Amino acid sequence: MTLRSPITLLAIGHACVDVFQGAVAALVPFFVAERHYSYALAAGIVLAASLLSSVAQPLFGLLTDRRALPWLLPAATILSGLGIGLSGLAHEYALTLVFVAVSGLGVAAYHPESARLARVASRGSHVGMAWFATGGNVGFALAPLLVGATVGTLGLSWTPVVALPALVGASLAVPVLRMLARRGDAAIGTDGTGMTDDLRSFLRLTVVIMTRSIAFVGLGAFIASYAEQRLPGWPGVGTVALTILYLGGIVGSVLGGYFARRWGRVAVSAASNLVTLVAIAGVVWVPGPALLVFAATTSIGLYVPFSLQVTLGQDYLPSRVGTASGITLGLAVSIGGIATPLIGVLADAAGLQLALATLVAMPVLGFAVLCTLRDPARRPVAEEATAVAV
Template identity: 65%
Template sequence: MRRNTSISLLALGHACVDIYQGAVAALIPFFVAERDYGYAVASGIVLAASLLSSVAQPVFGALTDRWALPWLLPVSTLLGGVGIALSGLSGSYGLTLLFVAVSGIGVAAYHPEAARVARLASRGSHSAMSWFSLGGNIGFALAPIMVSAAIGHGSLRWTPLLVLPALVGAALCVPVLRTLARPQADASRTSTSRGADDVASFVKLSLAVVFRSIVFTGLSTFISLYAQQRMQGSTIAGTVALFLLFLGGAVGSVLGGSLADRYDRIRVSRWSYLLSIAAVTGVVCTPGPAMFLFVALTSAGLYVPFSLQVTLGQDYLPSRIGTASGVTLGLTVSIGGLVSPLLGHLADATSLQTALAPLIAMPALSWLLLRTLPEPAVHKPQHAAPARQDA
């Protein structure tokens, strides 16, 4: 199987899994409408899924560092889908939390091993890894559409339909795992584990990812409301701003991989964070329709380094690739998300513009941290079977 085919299948599978990350938030309006949940109770469902998933990812990463667990890809995909599918069937809040938590565990189990397998399938190509990351972005953005299509004209009893993406995603994993047979995967694991771990650089990189997560999560939480305020209460303005925030992320992911194949990852990430400083400033301070341009630039600037930071983490910890993937994809994101409630409290006490102003400093802090980081030596995976190489 050609590299591009493997990465395409993995990217589509990644999209199927990340639908379930976005589906939890998309289901909240239906829980509120049908079960009369208050906002605090409803937010507990989102917190149960996101925190459990993000914190558990490094644990699964550590497990995949000790053992090759390719079977986790189809199993965790199915687990993520089954949890969401069952979440609407019981009126019990406790069971709803349990099923959502099961889905979160499935999502957590998927990402570290999937990132490792994608790295092997990509054979060191940053562009290929960016396409894998793009799949997750698309899945997250498609979640509201999938939820609306499944239960928008019915009730929560239709949530079992949401298991369909999981069935597709699990099936897509199979041909890739057959290609990356165990003997080849073990050989590749050995070849990518050469060199000493650079823990200090990994910690600095993780902090940079945290600051990036703070600004992106803060904007994704409040940009719709902020755009409405800046455009005289237009709900369409809020929808457009949120759409541009997600669309720019898709463009940035692919652009980041292409640039990193030409320049080194650290340099590309620094450039993107410098762009993000100016772009976030424009979002917060620019009145009128020009704000939408800065929203798109902010999203692109924040997503250019996204997949690059995952592979940088893997190269800083070459003997613990699963752990590195779990931290950069999971734990750092959840820490960033914890800041959003603080921004909400600040907005209540002052104004939304004042609350968003500190976000300007976040990409600057990421840039400062990257200024101290070296470009790590890369040991590209070498497969045992030459016949499987691209022509």
């Protein structure tokens, strides 16, 4: 895999979009501090980014199943950055929600088509898709650093600076589309006639993804505030905790691709849920700086199965790869965003520790459902796509 290969450029572009997903959670403490929002109102910002995305992303998936829409990559990247860039300039709460929702729409438009093209560019490889997912994790990890360096230093009026990665991502999408178009690959994967879908397994997998989403987004929205409460003498510990939560995903998603080669996607996903169960409990109840260690372990546990569940969804619905990508990638963030306001309401009423303790139930449910699934047989690489140099 070279720096100029399509999968590498797609991974970098993925980072440039997911930095805006990570930026939503990273902005929450600054909205709380600068505008004095309650936890429930701050969680509403996360909901605004997620709610529209949760509806729109599967719809974009349906569209890409009918017709390849590669132009969505640069257009959606710009839209996702524009929304975040304007969010800090709007002093009215309702307008802030609108701009964050616009960013969520851009994210929704980007993921189904980019995942389809990544499947083509990687020729259906677990490892190739893991690298594509890792790009998104890098974006998440960079988000709190970018937000902390700009908004944390200069205030919410500087959110347009946070939007600059959109220009990079959009410019990188263009050569990828040209490369795939020259090879005749850009439209591959839009026609899955004759392939059998396993809808029941896909729906069970959807439940698993929902549990992961609630755990990840719930922690992402509040771990910065929780770390500041638990470690009050540590300057910037909130940003550090959130960065660790996102940064561990880089390790986790890469490991997932390699682990799946040996033990299979379902088995690796189930084991990861057990690790996540212990790690979230550690974040909530173990005192002192060990919280940061458990945050890293939680991140790895949550991200090892991330790309594996995307390819599982695509293999459970081989005739509707775009739809599968839209739902699996969309639910990875959006369902958690919808549940997060409930966690915020509980935190306002009973404290953050009790609110975050409810997240321990998520990997338990995920593990139970995974025990009912099996790895589907994969089609030969030749049927996934024509040769793409990666």
